[in-house]
Amino acid sequence: MADVLRAESLSKRFGTHTALNSLNLSVASGEIVCMLGANGAGKTTTINLFLGFLEPSDGKALIDGTHVQSDTTAARKLLGYVPEQVALYPSLTGLENLEYFMRLSGAANINETHLRSLLDKVGLDQAAATRPVQDYSKGMRQKVGLAIALGKNATALLLDEPLSGLDPKAANEFCSLLRVLANEGKAVLMATHDLFRAREISDKIVIMKSGRMVAALDSAALDNATLEKIYLQHMHDPDTLLEAAS
Numbered sequence: 001m002a003d004v005l006r007a008e009s010l011s012k013r014f015g016t017h018t019a020l021n022s023l024n025l026s027v028a029s030g031e032i033v034c035m036l037g038a039n040g041a042g043k044t045t046t047i048n049l050f051l052g053f054l055e056p057s058d059g060k061a062l063i064d065g066t067h068v069q070s071d072t073t074a075a076r077k078l079l080g081y082v083p084e085q086v087a088l089y090p091s092l093t094g095l096e097n098l099e100y101f102m103r104l105s106g107a108a109n110i111n112e113t114h115l116r117s118l119l120d121k122v123g124l125d126q127a128a129a130t131r132p133v134q135d136y137s138k139g140m141r142q143k144v145g146l147a148i149a150l151g152k153n154a155t156a157l158l159l160d161e162p163l164s165g166l167d168p169k170a171a172n173e174f175c176s177l178l179r180v181l182a183n184e185g186k187a188v189l190m191a192t193h194d195l196f197r198a199r200e201i202s203d204k205i206v207i208m209k210s211g212r213m214v215a216a217l218d219s220a221a222l223d224n225a226t227l228e229k230i231y232l233q234h235m236h237d238p239d240t241l242l243e244a245a246s
């Protein structure tokens with residue numbers, strides 16, 4: 001499988017603080033990789049480097065072979081991004097928000113049938129689609145955010161804690177949808193604090209600590225208790241070494 005997302009010795013320093021320390025990571029088409037790690041571990045920094053929101057201090061981020069920092073516009077076209085808080089226009093409906101953001105991203109094929117099919121795919125209620133977003137729950141806003149990302153027909157999806165604040169059923173539905181999208185060929189990189197859902201949904205789990213990747217684990221080989229044990233060991237150990245980098 002070809003790597004869609006690729007970080008090569010990717011590093012970011014803010015002044016004297018190293019937020020990301022020589023990350024090597026790849027996500028292939030059809031693959032879901034979850035990033036775990038304590039607050040401040042470098043997860044959002046990684047995502048922001050892939051998005052070209054930040055310039056790396058060293059190394060590079062590649063999207064389907066496109067170097068993000070030298071060709072940011074081309075790289076961003078390949079990316080769908082779902083932040084923790086999806087920013088939508090409150091007075092516009094879900095359908096209108098989707099149309100607006102798809103126009104903004106230069107997407108082709110913006111007719112109502114297609115827009116509705118995208119909202120349908122992410123599981124937004126048809127009736128809700130024509131209600132103002134200000135009345136939406138968090139999960140409904142996340143679904144619109146995902147529909148916007150899909151509307152771009154992105155090759156890769158970057159998700160920064162998209163599950164936080166979702167109830168278990170909504171989180172479960174959201175994760176099932178990510179698997180459908182991966183099966184359609186998207187490469188998915190998600191930062192989350194939800195260990196067990198990460199294990200359930202992903203192919204690979206990476207654990208970040210103080211800007212370093214301290215573990216890369218095959219999800220299928222883990223059960224919940226083992227994952228929690230490995231995670232906590234890394235969090236407690238002041239001198240964790242790279243366990244495996246693949």
Ligand SMILES: Nc1ncnc2c1ncn2[C@@H]1O[C@H](COP(=O)(O)OP(=O)(O)OP(=O)(O)O)[C@@H](O)[C@H]1O
Binds near residue numbers: 019045
């Ligand atoms: N713009 C910035 N200026 C200075 N320091 C920053 C900036 N952005 C992030 N940092 C620092 O970089 C480190 C990594 O932050 P990052 O946001 O990547 O963590 P995270 O793993 O996403 O954490 P969380 O789980 O809380 O979202 C932190 O120490 C943070 O304070």
Ligand SMILES: [Mg+2]
Binds near residue numbers: 043044045160191
């Ligand atoms: Mg973060």
